[in-house]
């Protein structure tokens with residue numbers, strides 16, 4: 001534990017996660033690495049679309065400013081490793097889950113995240129829309145990887161957490177110690193030189209009040225399993241609930257009123 005010279009800003013900080021940052025990325029065999037080269041014949045045929053789907057997930061607001069005009073988030077801000085991380089609502093099994101292409105369930109679900117999680121505008125409701133097609137191709141590629149790498153499919157989008165009540169003021173103290181270092185004491189993330197570095201947790205650049213992340217137990221489960229970044233699983237269930245209560249006590253865009 002270390003103290004800063006400005007106790008009004010950060011009380012103290014646990015720096016163990018910086019060692020996590022120093023590790024080579026993606027040493028976790030359960031996480032699907034990003035697409036690097038095509039392996040199967042199907043990969044070869046679809047490679048450009050798969051890469052495009054990955055890029056749209058990894059740089060969403062930069063590449064799709066019409067659809068994400070205000071938030072400064074990527075799909076991968078919450079779907080860690082761009083949908084390849086089984087502890088962060090990964091995208092393996094989505095085509096089957098949403099009966100694609102028999103129903104429009106999957107494009108509809110993706111558009112829900114555009115409207116709520118990204119506080120933005122849905123992609124056009126057109127089966128041939130190139131962005132939607134790329135997202136779904138990339139999700140299909142993730143299915144193929146999970147099979148090739150023999151990664152078992154988890155039952156829940158997040159590992160389960162016990163049902164507790166959060167205390168926002170206790171959450172604020174933990175936030176100052178374990179989260180402010182990256183997300184900012186004001187929760188506005190870090191975007192120096194107009195570059196995404198750490199995402200906003202509340203305020204104008206964050207998800208809106210209708211997003212899944214704005215509800216419990218989704219937010220505490222995500223935090224418990226994945227934060228501090230690269231040190232998921234180190235908070236207690238109660239700490240995660242306190243943090244969620246604190247984060248959700250802060251202002252954020254309300255979302256579409258008529259729905």
Ligand code: HEC
Nearest residue numbers: 073074075077078089109110113114117157207212213218
């Ligand atoms: C602010 C966080 C956040 C962002 C950003 C976000 N999502 Fe989500 N997404 C969620 C949450 C939370 C869920 C619900 C998980 C659950 O079922 O518990 C979800 C669910 C989904 C699902 C369904 C998962 C399932 O298991 O049924 C898909 C598909 C999806 N999101 C795609 C996207 C895409 C594509 C983007 C980018 C355009 C995106 N999301 C951006 C938080 C986010």
Ligand code: HEC
Nearest residue numbers: 017076077078178179182198199200201223227228229243
């Ligand atoms: C070492 C830096 C770091 C620390 C410390 C950290 N985070 Fe994060 N957090 C990130 C990064 C980076 C992402 C997005 C991942 C990506 O884009 O690949 C993220 C994403 C998130 C998200 C989902 C995206 C969003 O903007 O809403 C939440 C919620 C979150 N963190 C909460 C927390 C909480 C609570 C703590 C303290 C327990 C914490 N984080 C500590 C780096 C950090």
